[in-house]
Every structure is written in structure tokens, then in C-alpha cells.
Amino acid sequence: MSETTYPNDGFRQLIEGYRHFFEGNPPRKGFCALRAEQIANTQRPHSMVVSCFDSRVCPEAIFATNDGHICVHRNMLNQIDPSDASMMASLRFAAEHLQVQNIIVLGHSDCNAVAKLKDLASLPAEISAWLGGCGARYRGDSYADAVKNNVLDQLARLSGLEFIARAMRENGLNLEGMYFHIDTGRLERYHSGQGRWEFIQTEE
Numbered sequence: 001m002s003e004t005t006y007p008n009d010g011f012r013q014l015i016e017g018y019r020h021f022f023e024g025n026p027p028r029k030g031f032c033a034l035r036a037e038q039i040a041n042t043q044r045p046h047s048m049v050v051s052c053f054d055s056r057v058c059p060e061a062i063f064a065t066n067d068g069h070i071c072v073h074r075n076m077l078n079q080i081d082p083s084d085a086s087m088m089a090s091l092r093f094a095a096e097h098l099q100v101q102n103i104i105v106l107g108h109s110d111c112n113a114v115a116k117l118k119d120l121a122s123l124p125a126e127i128s129a130w131l132g133g134c135g136a137r138y139r140g141d142s143y144a145d146a147v148k149n150n151v152l153d154q155l156a157r158l159s160g161l162e163f164i165a166r167a168m169r170e171n172g173l174n175l176e177g178m179y180f181h182i183d184t185g186r187l188e189r190y191h192s193g194q195g196r197w198e199f200i201q202t203e204e
Ligand SMILES: [Zn+2]
Pocket: 052, 053, 054, 076, 077, 108, 110, 111, 112, 113, 114
């Protein structure tokens, strides 16, 4: 297991928050009126998280963030869909106006949406239209591989967006892929330089 590297301070905060969550600590004292004065007139989130909408995957809890720290966009299968105006508007606002340091695509174990990719024809029209229409595919020898490969596919889409590529080039925007294990609370991070997934260390 290699040392966790921090490409920026926002990422360090995410990992420290994750360790807080993993150790079973209660949520931090955010999301309450105590901090209202500090954030009433501005927001400076360090990261945006694109998560599946699965009720068991809650980015603010997993990263133990306070209000004002991360923007979250959720949809079935954590898709980066260029035809989804809501998603594109959120991404562009986060990258250009808020100038977040990181965008995380967060997949997870037991993702029913990925499993359903094998059998779109059996689904109600609204669900098959979304899962099939955004071009996702079941790719890999195992269920976990398919989820992880979908995360990588979405990262490739993300980096292919013109305004994201520009933010990476000009502002150092960092893209990350992660995989959350619902059953254990563990989190894997994709190391693009090494081309492999690795568990995030839960201790310094
Ligand atoms: Zn899911």
C-alpha cells in the first residue's frame, strides 16, 4: 500500500474527512446554524463529487464535510452525460465560477444501476432510456470491475469536456475516480499514473 498523496489541500481535506468517517466518529459540527454567519454570503467549496444516487452512498458523510465544502451532483450510475443540461451546468459552474480543486467520480459496490446494464430491455422505459441513452456499458469480468470501469469511462468523458480540460490546464483542476465499499466503509482510489486501484489508507 503506498502513501496517500495529496494533489492539493482540498484533496487532503477529503481524505482526512474520510478517515474521520471510517473511524466511526460522529458527523462533524457542520450543517447547523453555528456556521451560518461564515457562509451566509459566499461559498468556497474545494471539491465537487459526482455520485450515484444510491441511498447508501452519501458523499457529505463519507468525506465528513461541513456545509460549504463540497458540491454534489447525483444521478443513477454517476454519469457524465453531455446531453444532461443540469449536469453540464453544474460542472461548468463548479469548474469555472467556483473553481473547485477536485472533481471526484464516486462509484460504489452493489450498484444496481451497473448490474442493470446487462438487461436494459427488461427495465421501465424511463430507466432504460437514462442508463442506455447516456452510453454506459457493462465492461469487465466481475461486478466490481464493471463499476470501476464505468467510473473510468466517466472520467474519460469528463476530461474530454472542453471547459474541464481548460480548467485542468489553467487552474490545475484535479480529476479523481473512487469506489466506495458499502459493506465495509472502505474507499479505493484510482491512480491514473499507475493504472490501478488502491485502498485509501485509513491511518496516517
Ligand atoms: Zn449505484
